[in-house]
Amino acid sequence: MKPLTLLRFDALASYARAPRARLIGDEVAWYEHSDERVLGMIVRDKADGDFGGMVFGRDRRGRFRWISATPGWHHSIHRCRVDLRREMERQAHLPDEEYFQADERGAPVDFFTPVVQVHSLNPAFVSLSDALGYSSARGIIEPMMRWYEDADGNFIEQFQTTGFDARIWELYLFAAFTELSYEIGRIHAVPDFCCASPFGEFNVEAVTANPTRDKQGNVVPEPPLETAEQQIAHLKDYMPIKFAGPLTGKLKKKYWEKEHVADRPLLFAIQDFSSPASMTRTSSALQRYLYGYDYEWAHDANGKLVVTPQPLEWHVWGEKKVESGFFRLPDAEQVSAVLFSNSGTISKFARMGALAGFGSDLVQIVRMGMWMNPDTNAAEPLLLSQNIRDPRYRESWAEGISIFHNPRALKPLDPRLLPGVAHHSLEEDGTLRSQIPSNFPLGSFTQLLVPEGTETSVLGAEPLQSA
Template sequence: MLDLFVPVVPDERQHPIFRMLLQPSNAPERAVIDAWASGFVDRCGKFTKEFQTTFESSFWELYVHAALRASGAQIDFSHASPDFVVSTPTSFVVEATIAGPAQGQPPAFGPGPPVVPTDLNEFNRQAILRLCNSLSAKSTRFLSYYAGLPHVKDKPFVIALAPFDRPSAHLASHRALNAALYGVYDDEEATLRERSAEILRYDISSVSKHAGASVPVGLFTSTAYRQVSAVVYSALATWGKVRALADAPERHTAYQTLHPNPTSIVPRYRVSQQGAYREHLLDGLYVAHNPYADYPLPLATFDSAHVARFVPIAGRAVELHMPADFLLWRQLWTLQPQGDASTHRGQRDG
């Protein structure tokens, strides 16, 4: 069992969320993460140090571990890499990664509430670029190294990806993912401007990086990424997920959530109080299948009432299968007693 919460680095090197987790009032949150880590094997001997210092990538890896187990996967930790070698009920391998901030940009965790973007197109452009950067890096790593490993050969290769590229990253939902993988862009700015009754959606082939340069998108619309079988993605596997799963009935927390609306482009909005709110580990999780994959991931692998899936259909197109009550977005507010520094002084978390 990992001793994640026994400090192994000095206070000044600890990540702000790790320091927050050490607060006595956050014992229920520590219990959630310890449960995610149950059965996890630190094969490199530095996981705890990375969890305490850089946090997000290790946190996401623990979430992926918990999600795999919740989906019935048996994990073989006898191999050093990739991150997860799944043996049953179907055999595939998973490499976990995050989309981090661009150089010089603020980290995902910072003081105060996340800033709501004023230009959705610019927000989406940056989010798409960060996702493509991470997907490209892991695809290259697969081709140069993982593909040659005997325990990886002839198995589906899955990239588990989460956006931690800015303080408001959890607002991205699946818009950037759809554009990066399938070249389909939802233009919310135009939809709002024209007061359209439907989301204005169109195909794109690239996104501008800077003047004179662009990055190709639609990675799953040709054989270019055929080595990647699927992408598992969540923008909501965050501190808010831990809060939502923690057993803390005495907390004064309000949860704002959005869910699909079959009759309108405006999602259904809910507000729930602590004690009445329920969230599943897999809520907010997407599985995006590659219709051009050399080794397709079986569609039943993450078949759950909590998971949305981009599923291949005729002609190698895909369609989004989303549960009726799928968790599109979550924001929570926790009021803390005066002087308690365990959260953002009563401010909001995603």
């Protein structure tokens, strides 16, 4: 029996954890036996402080689930550890069939065995499947995929072909909501996630902003961003229009009319895949579009940062003209909030996988970018570079998530349901109030560095949708 980190245990088995279990016991130690054939956990009962052990094995679909427990509870964690080791040893020598639970349906979910012809595979999927640089991402997705219910029936095909980015975004949300202790229901095709915990419930529909294509299906290049004026116009008009299309399209679906959605807060979770790494710089554009406000800032005579809201009416780019203020649109009061992350990409999986011990140690992972400046009067972010292999480095799935609350929502989302993320809300005078966690990333790039000769190219020199 060997100890596991919580990150490693969660990567393998957190999807089996019932949210209500945290109400009755605290997890204090995690273990594996026989090269992770079985996993173990010690729990401390909240009521009397006694310690008990649980053992997990893979069911018929390859998912770690509870299979046995220690004979009793102990006042001493040492005695509990002895009992747990004996039980894990006993279970490790049993055949696989002893771990099956009689309620499994269907074959194990497998994202990586191609279901289409090789020429149809997305190059990003091929890199994830085969490249050494992405071995940590592949490693952490494999146990996750065993738990992912394909309510649409086409997830794997799209993951391997034209919908790779959108499906990675959904997997990221699945991991983040699981980390936040939600039980995720996917028996309904829409919306994508029905999240429930002892403290509340909400529904989430995932959506992406995608590249513009011409009539022949070719990607239209993004406007140039060489000058300051071009960059400002991109954030003030081009990107708000890009966000408007998918968000208003989802609004027309009227998910709130469905019985399983009607009484719960509804969130739209959007990620920007409109161009490589675009999500690292477009959060402010989404904020402008959602609330219909721009913000001017200056320092007063005392050096205090003063921000002044400026109402917006329209976003105009060429022949396109879109009304600003998504939350002001008819029916938008049915949407409780919009979730955005600058991190829901394959690079997130590479980093989290490495932290959990997956992938090749030959790969060096360096994260560079901008983080929120804790100085309330600062107008510029912090610029940082971090090596993921540094033992001091920390990251969670939910890190980087921003929730933009709808001031007109008929079913407001309680911010306490999503702790550890950034929450933004609009005051009546147009002032934006934000509660932002410490060490919050505003946008980052991830370099995956592999030894020369081990890849056909150096991954990360131009990061693939890296954030």
